[in-house]
Amino acid sequence: MRFSSSDITAAVKRLRSGGVVAFPTETVYGLGADAMNAEAVRQVFLLKGRPSNNPLIVHVTGPEMAAKIGVWESETDDRAARLARAFWPGPLTIVIPRREVILDEIIGGAAVGGRGTVAVRSPSHPAALALLFEFDGPLVGPSANRSGMVSPTRAEHVREVWADDQVMVLDGGPCTGGIESTVVSVAEAETRVLRPGLIGPDELSRELGSPVVFGADVPTETGGALPAPGMLARHYAPATRSELVEIADVSALLRNMTTGQRAVVLAISPLKLSAPHTLMAMPQTAPDYAAELYNALRRADAMNCDAILIERPNGAGDAHIWAAIRDRLGRATSV
Ligand code: TXA
Ligand code: MG
Numbered sequence: 001m002r003f004s005s006s007d008i009t010a011a012v013k014r015l016r017s018g019g020v021v022a023f024p025t026e027t028v029y030g031l032g033a034d035a036m037n038a039e040a041v042r043q044v045f046l047l048k049g050r051p052s053n054n055p056l057i058v059h060v061t062g063p064e065m066a067a068k069i070g071v072w073e074s075e076t077d078d079r080a081a082r083l084a085r086a087f088w089p090g091p092l093t094i095v096i097p098r099r100e101v102i103l104d105e106i107i108g109g110a111a112v113g114g115r116g117t118v119a120v121r122s123p124s125h126p127a128a129l130a131l132l133f134e135f136d137g138p139l140v141g142p143s144a145n146r147s148g149m150v151s152p153t154r155a156e157h158v159r160e161v162w163a164d165d166q167v168m169v170l171d172g173g174p175c176t177g178g179i180e181s182t183v184v185s186v187a188e189a190e191t192r193v194l195r196p197g198l199i200g201p202d203e204l205s206r207e208l209g210s211p212v213v214f215g216a217d218v219p220t221e222t223g224g225a226l227p228a229p230g231m232l233a234r235h236y237a238p239a240t241r242s243e244l245v246e247i248a249d250v251s252a253l254l255r256n257m258t259t260g261q262r263a264v265v266l267a268i269s270p271l272k273l274s275a276p277h278t279l280m281a282m283p284q285t286a287p288d289y290a291a292e293l294y295n296a297l298r299r300a301d302a303m304n305c306d307a308i309l310i311e312r313p314n315g316a317g318d319a320h321i322w323a324a325i326r327d328r329l330g331r332a333t334s335v
Contacts, residue, residue: 054108094119199320
């Protein structure tokens with residue numbers, strides 16, 4: 001691990017003075033700020049260029065801290081507590097009814113007509129946990145990328161965007177998960193997955209002993225209180241034109257490109273390419289593919305080519321992780 005206890009101390013100092021600290025989690029790097037400091041939270045929205053109606057996840061040390069900012073457990077509803085027992089710390093964000101202490105800025109304020117919920121998550125990365133325990137309070141933590149761009153999975157991805165005086169980066173090495181946490185809402189009678197991730201609906205359902213629905217919310221740009229406003233169609237997107245393709249079609253697609261144009265192909269299947277095109281071989285298993293995906297998209301984007309072609313994964317095993325990967329690929333290639 002690259003971070004030391006003096007890094008944690010320095011990061012906490014920055015957070016206490018209202019500053020912004022990017023921190024590693026097991027999924028992606030987050031843009032951290034004191035969740036109880038309205039000015040610091042506004043700074044996070046500003047840095048990300050995030051629409052104010054898209055609420056932030058609040059990172060907590062565990063259930064005890066979560067219970068201070070949301071309605072965690074009642075006599076009739078222990079879903080959040082059960083899910084946390086099974087999956088925290090880890091890549092699961094739980095949407096619960098909010099408490100009054102939660103800043104309007106975090107949940108989207110007036111823009112959503114008073115959203116009544118808050119999303120909480122306890123990350124398992126040792127640096128994130130060390131930071132949360134030392135800070136001893138909730139931290140907002142959206143993915144540390146500009147809104148709509150590819151999420152960062154390494155410290156250098158964050159440093160490419162912001163200078164140290166804007167965002168201090170706590171370097172915890174590459175993220176092992178690679179795609180953002182599963183978001184599940186227990187704020188209503190139905191348990192609903194709002195964003196697919198490494199933890200699948202079947203695992204959640206098994207833990208709860210009750211059904212979990214997939215909240216394929218209709219993405220709109222019109223504002224308003226979307227179930228998970230972050231789930232807009234185009235998201236996680238490289239700047240280069242990107243396309244999801246069948247492996248059998250790659251040769252024809254490359255032949256049809258204008259002479260002199262170059263493509264990068266992200267392929268799981270074996271493939272031979274000739275100049276000027278570049279092959280990036282992607283991992284075969286879903287967890288490895290997820291861990292590598294955003295780094296690969298960034299590397300492909302940096303090659304300044306004319307197109308990124310991504311083989312549509314049809315992998316067997318780990319069906320829910322492939323589903324989460326396909327969800328991200330769909331958004332990355334949506335126009
Ligand atoms: O893995 C992750 O969750 C990372 C790391 C840093 O923890 N964070 C992350 O945050 O992905 P962000 O802000 O990029 O994505 C949060 C997602 C968005 O889709 C947002 O709309 C949704 O969670 N969300 C946040 N609060 C919500 C709420 N109260 N109700 C419904 N959806 C909510
Ligand atoms: Mg994000």
